[in-house]
Structure formats: C-alpha cells, structure tokens
Amino acid sequence: MSTPIAIRAPLVGREAELAELDEALARALGTGRPQAITIIGGAGVGKTRLLDEFLAKVRARERRVRTFRGAARESGPAYGVVQRILRARFGIVEGADPDVQREAVRAAVTEILGDKRVTEFLHFLGAFLDLTWPESPFTKAFEDDPEQFARIGRAVLRRFVEVDAAVSPLVLVFEDLHLSNDDSLELVRTLLESMHDAPVLMIVSARPELLTRRPEWAESHTKLELAPLKPDDAAQMMLHLLEPTGDPPEELVDAAVDMAGGNPYLLEQMLRTYVASGTLIPRAGGRWDVDLDRLDDAQLPLSVDDAIAARIASLTPAERALLEMAAVMGGVFWLGALVALGRLGKKAPELWGGAEDLGAHYRDLLAGLAERDYVLALPDSSIGSEPEELAFKHNLERETLYRLTSASQLRRYHREFAEWLELRLFEGAQADRVEEHCEMLATHYERGGAPRKAAEYFLAAGDRARARYANAKAADYYARGLELLGEEDVVGRLEAYHHQGDVLQLAGRNEEAIASFRKMLEIAWRLDFKSKGGAAHNRIGRVYRAIGQLEEAMRHLGTGHALFDAANDSRGVASSLDDVGKVHWMRGAYEPAERFMRRSLEIRRELGDARSIALSLNNLGLVYQDSGRFEEAQEAFQEALLIRREIGDLPGMSQTLNNIATIHQDNGDHARANELWREALEYATSVGDRMRQAVILTNLGENAYRQEQPEDAIAVLQKAEAISSTLGDRILEAEILRGLAKAHMLVHDITTARDFIARSVALFEKTRSKPFLGVALRTAGEIAAAGSFGGGEHQRAKHAFEQSVRIFEELGNEVELARSCEAFAAFLESDPDAKNDPVRAHEARRLRTRAVEIQERLAASGSDDALPPLEGEETSPGTVLAG
Template identity: 25%
Template sequence: MLGRVETRSVSPVFVGRAEELTTLNDALARAAAGEPQALLVGGEAGVGKTRLVEEFAAAAAREGSVVALGGCVEIGADGLPFAPFSTALRALRRELPAELAAAAAGQEDELARLLPELGETGTGRHDEEGMARLFELTARLLERVAADRTVLVALEDLHWADASTRHLLAYLFRTLRTGRLVVLATYRSDDIHRRHPLRPLLAELDRMRTVHRIELGRFNRAEVARQIAGIHAAEPDPDRVDEIFRRSDGNAFFVEELAVACSEDCCTGLTDSLRDLLLVRVETLPESAQRVTRIVAEGGSTVEYRLLAAVAGLAEDDLIEALRAAVNANILLATPGDDEGYRFRHSLVREAVADDLLAGERSRLNRRYAEALEADPGLVPADQRVMRLASYWYHARDAAKALPAVLDASAAARRRHAYSEQLGLLERAMELWDVAPEEVKAALRPVDHTEVYRAPDAADPATTPLRYLDLMAASAVAGRFCGERERALKITKRALRLLDEEDDPLLAAWFWVQRSRLVQAKGRDDGWKELGTAQELVRGLPPSEVHAEVLTNVATWCMLHEPGAEALAAAERAVQYARMVGAREIELNARVTRGVLVVDAGDIETGLAELYDVKEQSLADGHFHVAGRTYVNLPSELEAVGRSAEAVGILEEGTGFARKYGLLDTEAFVWGNLSDSLFSLGRWDEAAEAASNALRRGHSAKPRGAAALCLAHVALARGDAAEAARQLAAAHSSFGTHDPVPQQWLPLAFIGIGVAASEGRVLDARGALDRALDAGTPPGTQRFGWRLLLAAATAEADSRRLPVAREGREAALDRILGAAKRLTTGAPIWEAHDLWVRAELQWAAGITAPDVWSEVVTAFEGLERPYDLARVRHRLAEALLATGGDDERDRVTELLRLAHAVAEHLGARPLTDAVSLLAQRARIGLGPAPRQQRPHDPAHDLGLTSRERDVLRLVSAGRTNRQIAEELFISPKTASVHVSNILGKLGVSGRGEAAAVAHRLGLFPTETLTT
C-alpha cells in the first residue's frame, strides 16, 4: 500500500562476514553434491544474523538453488506451532508446486498439519509416535523435493520457537541422510538464559558432528567505519566513527541506529541506555504514528493491515499517514504477499515499544485485537486464527472469553500433533477454570474441546458439560505424547486425588492406565501396580470400552512379563469385552496379543492364522497402529518356530509399511526382527545392516537395545568378542533395570554367556546362566530359552578339559538339563535344539556318542539354519573321529568340508578355526573333493539329502516310521519329519506313491520294493 521506501539506516554494502559466508557457501556446495547440511547461526540481537542469511540466500538463488524462508512467529508471549516450517513449506509450494505435490502424494492428510493447503488434516490415531510420524513424513518430503535440485530452508528467530518446532528441527538435523538440502536456523544467543527452552536443544545439537554452528561476533572499528560509509554514502568523520563504535560496541543494528541519530543531530543528547537508543526515533514520530507502533508491537511478529485498521480505529487516510511516517523512519516495514501487513524492522525495537506499554494498556490492546478477530475471522490467515484469538483473549485477562478460546486452540494444536503446545494451552485452561463464570463452563463440551480424552463411556460427551477432570485427562495424554512425562505424572496424581471423592471408577481406571504407561516410560517401575489397580476398579462392572482397554493392557503386559495361561485368559477376556462394546481397534489389538500367546502355548498354526487375519483386517480398516504390531509380532513368531524365510518376506513388507506411515519404533523393531531372521538364514552381512537400520530408526530405547543385541550376536559368531561385549553393554543401557522382561534378560544372558565363554571365563558364563534362570524362563519363551541353554551347554562342552571348569560342572550340567526339561518342544526347531542341548551335555560329561550327534544333524538338515547345521556337522565329525572308526573317514571328510564352506562364507572365524584344526589333526584336506565320473543320480536331482535317500529306500521297502528309526538310529519323530520332507519334494501325497516314484526312477534297482 505504501510502496517501497528507501531506508537510509541500512548499508547497501554488505560488511565483513567473509569467513562465515565461506562456511555457508561450502555447505551449499556439499549439499549440491548430495550431502545434506545442517547449520546453526547464533549471535546477539542486532549483530547481523538476518542480513547474513539474506546475503547467503540471495547468492544461493542466483546459483539456481530453491530458497524457502520461514520465521518463528510470536504472538504476545506465545509461539505459533510449526510456524517457520509452515511458512517455508508454503514457499516451496509456490516455487515447486508439482514437485512438492508429488513428494507429498499419499500423505497429504498428515502433512496438512504443517501445510493446510495440502487438504484436510487427517483424523488418524494420536499416540506417542504421532509427532515422530509427522516429523518422519516431513523429512521424507524435504528429501524428495531436494532429490534433483538444491534446496535451502532457512528458519529465523529460533529463540521464539514453540516446542514442536524445536523438536522437528532436532529431528531433521538427526535424520536427514539424502537429498541436496541445506537446513539453516538462526537464534539470538544473548536471550538464551539458563532456563530458556532452546538451551537443551543447542546442547544436543552441539554433540552432533553433522551440525555446523556459526557464532557471529561484533564488528571491529574498520567494519563499523565501512558500515557507516555505506549508510551515508560518504566517508564518515573519524571522530564520529570512534564515538559510534564506542557506544555500539560493534553491534551492527546499534551502529545503524546511532548513525541515523547522529545524522539528525541528536547523537550528542543521546544517553548510552539501550532503551533510549531503541526508542529515540519512535518518540520523534507524530503521535498517531507512535500509537500505531504501540498497536503493532502488541499484535505479534507481523500484524495484517486489515486487522491493524480494525484495532486502530483510525480513518484510512490517517492510518496510512501514520504508517508512512513509521515506515519512512525505518521503524516499521511492509510485508509483501497476499496478507499485506506490517512488522518492526528489528525485533529489538518492537520489544522496547512493547515493554513501554502499561499493564492496562496492554490488556486493552489485546481485547481490541480479540474483538476485531472475533467480528471478522478473515482478518488473519486461517491456520493462525484460533491460536491468535486464544492468545489475545488470554492476555486481555478475560476468563469468560479466554477459556473457550484457549480450549479451541488446544484442540487445534492436537490436530497438528503439536502436543507440547496442546499441553501448555490445557494448563492455561486449568488456570482459567476457577475464575471463569459457571455459565461459560456449563456450555463447554468435551467433544468440542478435548476430543473425548476421558472415560468415553462414562457419559455421552455430546450432552455432558466439560469437567475439570476432562482437562486433566487431556493434559495427561498430551504430556505423554510430547515427552513431558513428569508434568503428566503430576496431573494424573492430582486427578486421582480428586477422583477419590467421586464415584467414577471407569475414569479412575483410565487414569491408572495412563499412569502405568508413564511410569514405564520414565523408567521408574514396570507399571503393573497401576494396571492392577485399574483392573480392580473395573472388576464386576458392565462391559465398557475402558474395561476392554484395561484388559488389553493387562494382557499385553502379561505377554511381555509373565507369558502363560493367565496371560492368554486375559487376552481372551479383552477380545470378548471389546467385541461386546464394538471397540474394533481395541479388539484387533487384543487379538494380536492372543495370537502371540497361542503360538507360544504350542498351538502354532492357530496362533499364526489369527495373526495373519488381524494383519489383513487392520490394514483394511485403517488401524495402522495395530497393523504395525502385526508386522512386528507375526514374523517374530514365525522366526520363533523356525520359519525364517516366511518371516523375512513379511518383515521386508513391514519396513515399507512402517516407513510409509512414519511408525519409527515399529520400523526399528521390524528391522531388528529382520536382522534375527537373516542371521538364521545365513545372510549375516544383511543382518548387520538391518540391525544398524534399527539403531538409526529407533525412536525409543527398547528397539535400539534389541538392535544392539542383533549386532552383538553377529559379532560373537564372527569371533569379535570385544565388539559383542560393547554392543551387549549398549543393550543393557538401553533396556535399563526398571522393567525386565524375558525377551530382554534371556538374550542378554545368551550373549553374555557367549562373550564369557569365548574368553575362557567359564565361571562367569555359569553366573550369567544362573541369573537368567533365577529370573525365570516362563512358558512361551522357548525361542530365547533354547538358545540360552544351548550357549551354556556348549560353553561347558568346550571347556570340559579346563581345570577351572571341573569344580561345579556336574551341578551346572544338571541345572541346564533341568531347565531343558521344562521347555516345550512343539516345533521342529525346538525339538532340534532339545536334541542339540542334550548332545552338548553328554559331550561336556565326556560321553562321545556319534549316533546322538547324527540325530542332531538330521534334525537340522530339514531346517533353515545353515550356521547351526555347520556347527553340529563339526560336532558329529569330531565324535566320529573320537570313536576311531576308519570306515567313517569319507563321511567325516564330507561333514568337515561342508561345515568349513559354510563357516568361511559367513565369516564365522571361531567355527572356521575349529573345523580347520580338527581337519589338520585328522589329516583331512578341506579343499573341494576330487571330481569323479559318477553315474547320474536321480535322487540328487530331486533335492534329496543322503539321509532322505536312506529313508526313502526303507519307505519303498514298506518300513514303518518306527522301523526306519530303529534301522537308522534316529527317533520315530525325526523319521516322520524326513518322510514328510520326502513327500513334499517328490510332490506325492502318500508313502505308496513315493515308493512308485522310486521304482519308476530306478533309485534302488537291486532291492525288492514293497508297496
């Protein structure tokens, strides 16, 4: 409206900052080469941060970079959630509309929380991962936009940033890995006092090697002289330079203000007071212009022209003249764009003008802002409207108006996943509650303002007035979601104290469930006491959603801590109650828990079928949180029962699913489980890579601990005991000691035994086993229990000749055997481990039994475990050599060659060394067997192993499984497994058909076949 006005206080010549510009330009060059860059620019107010960024951005744009600028918006004392990111994304959308639309495709409803222009905000699930999910999608959006072009995102005034903006910036700095992207943020260093919320973020970023931090210093005298010369377009008087340099102390903004003041002959009368310096030119304005500057100062970082006009109440010509005076004096600037407005040229002047306001004057101005915005909501951008209205009414000190406005703002913050701001606003609402009129509170409804964060079946929220307890419930959840768990715990404690005086067991149970989650997240306890209290509160009450939620949480807790029959019964009840009240998501969640417990109880196919069904239904219904659980738990159960290849297929699908929906912890757990299954399949390099991905993607400690265990397992198998010990310590640190669960303590003990045994510390290995067994191997922990017992038994077997291991060996072997008898063997993998553990125990006791080891080898030949098969083949070869039978030499040679080939391929150095040493002692070469011209073998073409060929020969001769077992010295169950494998490989349905195929192919031509 006023057009461009020449500003004579700003030097057209950019002074100094050569070193800082070099750093920025180097970062831009690295980004252009595909290495994302993160930069922080700090400095005191007025030192020239904005000018540096403007010069850098202009140069980057000239070189072809896309520049997106955003600034933190302050409304009174309140920051606007995600404001700088919304502004920057809006700029990117203007510059690259098609590219941004393509990058956001499929996630518009989530990304609309930051950029409303993308569409309606999603109504999806809110949880602890909500913010992280939004952050992940934002990072992916920026990476995609910057895939083919260099993009500079500059965010100014981080000292005013809301908590959500700070969290998002930290996330980007931590996780950006690809794209030609520069993310730069500025902050005012002199404002960062000891308790400023930005200080922890700066400390965190300082620890990141990928973040470059630039601190702008003040100008020296020569630079001040150049700045003054640029302002006046003439060489300044040296005495005047000395005086301005002394008073400004090299602060670029103060130099500008003093240079102008001195040119207007008021320099000599100006005191050294900062306030006087900032206000001197404001006080020379006409009264109408001073009044307008005061209005602008209280309105926020930028005030729209139409809103300013409504608040000022001046005739349009008078308002324009007042604005022209302020702009000509270079105090206010007109902001370009569709929403024309005005802001102070420098925030220091705005703060000085605002601080000069009287308390009553400030509240009156805020009231006028609020009234104008209520009368015409279109005066400000839509995404700022609710937040600004809440701030204006609150600072107007009108509780009747402020309470509903603040609650509306809290609901808007929640929709944006700005849970930190939601919590602050809800706490402000609780502050207003006691002073707000009763009729105002009676008109409020939970469904409008807290989005039913309460016991939803206690009453119909659409017709029930909002209660103070509803605010507390919403605050507790917001605190949990944004990580402010201590504040949330205090709120739940106060709420439960209030509920002692009310008859509302459902709401009390709901609060106890929240408290259970909080104490677990804080690392204070395992949360069972709180869950138990909630369970007692709902016991005997009619079915309800809260009741179903309590039972689901109890069942899940039991699945992790005390799996078994009681846990399964709790899961069954949870499913039933959820179905009765139509709580579909709770039902599906409870069914995941039930499916896991059914598999662990031994009914493998039933449990897996349930997990597969829940996966499909949750995906179809859009319950992605539950679907994420199935992508973790289903393949985990498949791996537990030895179906690793099937697990890998689901896990690979799960990584894409979790990444698409920004489920960071889910993705980390999926990567960790994928690492386990890849290890089983002998794909160790991929397993290590998957575990590293889990560490990188993990949002919380537990998935990172599980990933560290995966890396420790690979390191241990490859003979790097030091790395295994380091990863073991990292896992211990991640898991902590407050909430032990079997799926943590058993693997920790397994790795601990392996590390101790590899270093010859047999007594330490026994101690690790004793501690693990004392903690327990509950039903359903076969996967971890068998591996633990095997590690202990192998350690005893390998150390049987060490003198230090003799004392206490018998007791140790007895304890391992006793524990083995308590573990179930309902799956082939568990049966194989049972045989292996018992064989190792015999070996440790000095019993060499080739037949026993032959049975172990047979058990593993039908499983997807190449490393385990190589290990037991080595043991069998060792047993055969120990018995001294020369007639078995060919068999020993084959066993050792096969074991050595697998060990070398995997990089399993301990096994490679053991096999090589045994072969050397037996004078067996481990090179490829000499080629001999052998007759064509149809059995080999069918994929039959040598053992399966022997079994098929006896099947063809009409032998039963028991007779086959007796003749081949194996168990009937193992014989049955071999027969099943043979039928599958031949593609027949029965033993008679198998015999007919053998006859037709002439597999056993010299024998009489009976069908």
C-alpha cells in the same frame, strides 16, 4: 518526531564470509549436489546485510540461478518460513482468490513434473500453502494419519525442490530460524540433511539461540559464525555512513567505533543519535552540517540495549502507544487488530459509519515508522480476512516495548487481541494449523486474565497433539490446561486427566501417568461414576503391568472389572478381561490367559469394535505363540494386522508387526524379521511410543547377535537401554541387560557379560515373571560355561540350567523348555571330562532326546515351517515385551 534519514552503507569487513558463500554456490553448481550453510550471529551483527549483498551478486552474475527467501516470524504459522519461499516460487500472494492460487501452483508443478503424480504433489505441497485440492485415493488413505501425512509431505517437498533445481539451480534462504517452532525446524532440517543430487544452495540465518535449542544443528553442514566487525572495518563503515558531511570528522568516527564494539546495528544507531542531538544537521539536497560542539550532548548508547532505549525514547506518544499494542501480538501484527485495541474503553457510536477512521490514522503512523526502520509491511497476510500484516524490523525493539508496558495494560491488550483473533483465526483453517491456532489463543487468553478460555484452548491443543501422537507436547498442553481449568468444571477435568495419563504413559513417564489416573479416579469415586472409575483402575493396572509390577496390576485390573460389571459396561468388561488375561500370560499361565482373552474377544465381536477386536486377536496370538501353536498365532496376528491397517491404527500396527517378526525370527528368517521390525520401529517412532521403540530395538539387537553380529547387537541394545532407563519398566530393562550380557559373551568379554546377566536375573526375580527369568537363567548358564570349566563356574552354570529347565517344566512352555534342554545338553557335552563320565554323558543324551521329542511333537501339531529352530537359539518368552 525524528528526522527521517537514509542509512545505507556498503558491506565492509565480510569478504571472507562472502567468499565462503560464493564457494558453496560454486560447489552446488559444479557437482550438482546440494550445499548447506548456517549463518550464526547475534542481534545487529549484519546477517541480513550479508545475505542482501550475496543474493544481489548472485542475481547479477548467475542468470540461470533462481533465489527465493523467507523469514521466520515469532508466533507465525507452523511452516511460515517455508510457506513464504513457496509463495515466492509459485508467484502467488496470500489473500488472492484461492482458485487463482491453485491454478498458479498447478501450472508450475505440471510444468516441472509433466503428468507424473501431479495430484499427489499438489495435495501435499498445498498443505504448506494453506491450499486444498480434491482428494485422490492415495491421499485419502492418510486423512486419519496426520503424522504420516506430515512425513510424506516433507518427502514430497524435498523431492519437488530436487526436481525443480534440475531445471535451473536454486538458492533458498531461511532467515531468523531461531524464531521458528519445532515443526518448522524439523522441516528445514529435513531439507538440509536429506536432499541429494540437486544443484541447490540452502542458507539458514539465526541467532545463537538456535544452537541452544538444537546443539546438533550444524553438525552435518557448514556453520558460518558472524563476529563483530574489526575496528578498521567498523571505521570504514562509519566513514561511508558519514559521507553526506563531505569530510567526516575523525571525532565522530572514533566515538562511534569505540561505542559500537563492531556491531553494525549500533553503528547505525550512532548516526541517528548524532542527528537527534544536533551534532549532525540534515540540509536540503541530502547534505549534512556538523556541529562538533554538540558531540558532548549526544547520548551515545553504550550497548545494543542503550541503542534500543534511545530509539524508543525518540518515539512520539502516539507512535509508542501504537507499537506497544503491536508488540503484544508478537513479531507480526495486523492493522485491523490495532484498530480493535485502539477502541478499548471507548463508547461505540450510535451508527457505525465513517466518522472515525482510526485505521487511516494508524496507517499514516505506520508509514512514518516504516521510513525510520521500526516496522515493515509484509507482502501477504497469514489471516485471509486481514490483508494488512506488518512486522517489527528489529525484534529486540519489540521485546523492549513489551517489557516497558504496564502489566495491567498488557492484560487488557492480550484479552482484546485474543477475542479479535478468535473471530478470524479458524476461517478456512487447514487441519494441521488448528493445534497451532489453539495454542496461540490459549496463550493470549492466559496473559489476558481469562483462565477458563485459556484452559479450553490448551486442552483443545492437547487433543490435536494427541491425535498426531505428539505425546510430550500433548502432555504439556494438558498440564497447562488443567492448571487453568476451574475446579467446578468436573467433566473437563475428568476427561483431561484421562487423556493426560494416556499420553504420559506413551511418553514413558509412568509415575506421572499413574498420578493423572489417580486424580481421574478421585473425581469418579466422589461422583459415584463407576464406568470412569473402572477406566481409571484399568489404566493404572496397565501402567503397573507395563513396568512389571504384576501383583499391583492385578489388584487394579480386578477392581476395574468389578466396577465395569456393576455399571453394565460391556465394553469396559471386555477390556478388563483382556487385560487380566495378559497378566496371566506374562506369568506364563497360558490356559487362564487364553480363557480370559477368548471371552473378551467374544464380547468385542458382539459389539463390533474393530480396534478392540484387533487388540484381542493380537493378544491371543501371543498366547498361541508361547504355547507352541505357531500356525494359530500367525493367523491371529495376520487378522489383527489386517484390521489395524484398515482403520489406520499406527500403534497397533507397530505392535503386531513386531509380533509377526518374532515368528519369522523363531523360524530362522532373520532378514524378514529385521524388515518387519524396522517397519514396526518406524510406526512406533512416528507415534512417539518410547516403550515400544525400546522393545523393538531390543528385538533387533537380539537378532543381530543371532546372526553372529555381536558388535552391532551391543550398539543397538545400548540405544534401547538409553530409552529404557527413562521408562521405569523393570521387565524391559532386565531383558535389555540379558541381551547385552549375551552379546558381550559373544565378543568374549565374559567379565562384563557376568555383570549384565546378574543384574538381569535379579530384576526378573523381583518382578516374579517366570518366563523371562527362565530365559535369563539359561543365558546365565551359557555365560558361566563360557568362562571356564570346573570349580565354581561349572557348578554355577549347571545350577542355572537346572533352574531354567525346572521353570519351563512348571509353566508348560515347551518351546522354551526344549531350548533350555538343548543348551544344558550342549554344556554337558562340551565338558572335556564328559567322555570319561558316563553319568554326565547319559544326562546330556537324555536332555537332547527330550528336546528332539518336543520338537517332533510341535511339528506334528502344526506346519513344519512354523517350528522354531533349537540349536544355539534363544528368545524372550514369546513376544511378551511386544504385547
């Protein structure tokens, strides 16, 4: 075993970085506003040492400033880095009695907040600490909405830090953030970017990998890049390290500086290499003798990798075997798990007594390894029943140990560790940790050669991610689970393909979604399982409907209806009827659309399925709206929204809010429409529904140019187009192009407008969706008219308007017919030669009179405020995109 040596040199060469940290703290204290710095540096460059020095100075100089520090751990809890800071703030230790922990948190929060909203703060802060409190009526509202709970939890944490800092300033340090998962990164980012009016300095340290994962990370705050030490600074550091020699020989200093390349970690390893080679000989009293004749024998590492290899080579066989077992677990490990791995292949005693105390032996080995900076004991444990949790001091050493362990041994260790972990991981686990725990177990079982167990936990993680609307992540979990799931588990594969297809469609990956539903269909057909076959056909039909392939959609939806009917599946029949009605509506066939949807609603009311009832009401509202029955549409939407709020249906709330917004837009209340759309967009974003995000952005863009803000409209529509380009929905893409055409016309960029509208019309013609095509042709007429009068442009405008009017006459869509008549009349009246052309003037009057008659007829059939304004307005056909 290597001789333990104390290695601690003063910080050198970091005066500028220390000054920058000091200035940031001074700004936070002077302005009362938060400051943030991210320190980026490679392995061993001295990030931790810099923070040690800065925090020591703060504690010594700024008595009123409190400092709290947490480090991320590989495979650690979802919010582990924040959890450690909060535990330090509240003075609690993981593993202590939960009642004691709760009382400590309650006392601290009450002291800060008084009696204001303490219960809500405790509930949300407790989620970061794995502590629970009795639910309040406020928090109970979010129990079925994990995404909203998480969003409010981030806001509560931010607010608590702000209020706490108002009492006395704070320095919060988040170390090794490159090891954090995405949830932790998002939480820390929220604190860095959204806090205001609080004397807080937040410091992040990470390797450059963080910027690879999040290139935009430090765009909104200061980035401090830590470079290797300059040669003079490296020499100064080495002189400090060699002080026990009395008069450090230049040969030792120069050799170390040349080899280390300015890396402080390597300089420390040089010292260990000198000791291991006999060049330095520790003596009593802390003095070192020097034998320069042995310098040539010292195997000086040429790189960080060489230094790590030398460190590993200095381990005894027992120490190396212990660390290899620990490396399998990740950056952190547990003594109890080491004992389990150490018993692999050994025979259990007849009586389990105290004859063998492997734990004590390992504890002694770990103490020696801690003295030599291989590992460190952690103050608390993330597994309550296992109090002794440790971590590798240098993660690069762990990675190397793992890489050097044989594949067969790794499999055995991973399998044993997964089994050990499975018995402990879910004890008192918080709901928001279950997904993380499932993924951890799945990974270890997969690496341990147990694919069925791994598949089970990957699919369970997918279900948890799906429940919180993390669609892309859920799709990945399902893919990994299906890859490992045996062909013999038919039921598991059937359900997994069903759920995978759903999340893929929500994520906008339509071709992959269809592929998943087809695999689901193959299994159902082979087993003659008609209900599941109907569900698969319906799902495929919905994808085709969403991307504007309506003929293909009808083929699958009709087949699904027949299968549900054959299976006497009333729920499935109702779903098929509603889906078929929706295709009729998209085609502008409102009478059959209403008939199918009403029958669906009747069945769903008989079944008492609130979610499905709301869906039918929403879809009927769309038909009423496009038929000019605005009062009935409003009533249907409001009833649907009420049900969806009661059951916490976030995607449904986004859908219905979007539809109600279009009614306000049609009534000229643009401000209220914007409010509703932004609320709908928030819900769509929270559930990861990219299709609906693009739809709502499209509507917001249209509303902007209606309010004579075409530049804003272009910016919003470009965001919609960026999302739409990944979805494959031709109707949505064409509608965005139409909006961009209109907006560019309004900024007098007619050339660009012509290009956009030509592409839009071509796409609508391919989809054979007449309501959309009618609106696009109306816009094409307006753009052609805006170009010039006379000649080819005049004829193109007239032809486009005539086609638009003819389409809406054929469809019986009087709302859009009135708008097209109005636009056509305005075009004819604006022609300078119209006054001298009685035929053209007569046609213009006829069209305008027809538009007014329709307006009056609609007014007589509903309330006055339900009428859409006609002059200068246009809409998509109803809310087809939103439905």
